[in-house]
Amino acid sequence: MIEIELRRQRKDGSYIDVQISSAGLRNERGEITSMMSVIADITERKRAEELFRAQELELRQREQLDAIGKLAGGIAHDFNNLLTAIHGQALLALDELAGDPRAANVEPIVDAAERAGALTRQLLAFGRRQVLEPRLLSVNDVVESIEPLLRRLAGDAIALNTKLERSVPAVEADPTQLDQVLVNLISNARDAMPRGGSIEIESRLAEIEEDGNCRRYTVLSVGDTGHGMDETVRARVFEPFFTTKALGRGSGLGLSTVYGIVAQSGGFVEVETDIGRGSTFS
Numbered sequence: 001m002i003e004i005e006l007r008r009q010r011k012d013g014s015y016i017d018v019q020i021s022s023a024g025l026r027n028e029r030g031e032i033t034s035m036m037s038v039i040a041d042i043t044e045r046k047r048a049e050e051l052f053r054a055q056e057l058e059l060r061q062r063e064q065l066d067a068i069g070k071l072a073g074g075i076a077h078d079f080n081n082l083l084t085a086i087h088g089q090a091l092l093a094l095d096e097l098a099g100d101p102r103a104a105n106v107e108p109i110v111d112a113a114e115r116a117g118a119l120t121r122q123l124l125a126f127g128r129r130q131v132l133e134p135r136l137l138s139v140n141d142v143v144e145s146i147e148p149l150l151r152r153l154a155g156d157a158i159a160l161n162t163k164l165e166r167s168v169p170a171v172e173a174d175p176t177q178l179d180q181v182l183v184n185l186i187s188n189a190r191d192a193m194p195r196g197g198s199i200e201i202e203s204r205l206a207e208i209e210e211d212g213n214c215r216r217y218t219v220l221s222v223g224d225t226g227h228g229m230d231e232t233v234r235a236r237v238f239e240p241f242f243t244t245k246a247l248g249r250g251s252g253l254g255l256s257t258v259y260g261i262v263a264q265s266g267g268f269v270e271v272e273t274d275i276g277r278g279s280t281f282s
Helices: 043-096 103-126 139-154 175-191 231-236 254-264
Strands: 002-009 015-026 032-041 135-137 158-164 171-173 197-210 213-224 271-274 278-281
Touching: 015 043, 043 103, 135 139, 135 175, 139 158, 139 175, 139 197, 139 213, 158 175, 171 175, 175 197, 175 213, 175 254, 175 278
Parallel strands: 158 197
Antiparallel strands: 002 015, 015 032, 135 171, 197 213, 213 278, 271 278
16 A cells, blocks of 8 residues: 655646555456555645644743743842842942942942843743733723834834724733833834834734634734744744844843733734744734
8 A cells, every 4th residue: 555645736726635545456366457546635634734733833832931931030030139139229329429439339230230120120021920000001092102202213214104993992901011012022123124114013803713702802913024034033032032133232032021011911922924024923
């Protein structure tokens, strides 16, 4: 028995996957005198297998990110307590040395503690251990209020457009953290277009069937026309400290912060990307 799988084109131009099973028919002397083949349409089976593999990969990636998030959040929490003590003592020392030339030796300690604190807050967001202050809000209002800042952040070489659907339901989220999500996504999109391009911020209503029930979601997406990502980069894009930028150009915490804030707010993040055609984070 010989079995092979092929892709064939129908008369109408569509493609199907087929499995051909062939076996030789022998005479009384054991000689093969003819062949018998059975052709089966396995298109649906192949689609189901591909869907299962995609879901299995997504589940593994989510489990990996959750594990990394717990580790990062735990370390950041303990480290933040140490930083608070260092920063507080350094500020007290500055007050006591007011007008003293030795204060110049303490100022770098304060600056370093504040920079480290900013990184710690991003790790806490990724680990979902940051304290949020959620309230019912319109994502459209958030986008419109921060749009001038986002345009300056994008720069003159990039066109920033908005496409906001007015009927989208309100969501429960921390407005300050949602601002941070947009700033991080716009910064990431800008860096993916060093020669310029365009960014579109869109809000829309999505209806997704889950366990036989239709649920409504408010979707906020940021799409760019940048260089896109291959599958290897896409699989790691939310990991803290993972970056494809040159040394010193980024901390690798921008997208991990986005993931943490959205997940802590009860939402989900999806990425669509294509090499040379850009990426969209929803």
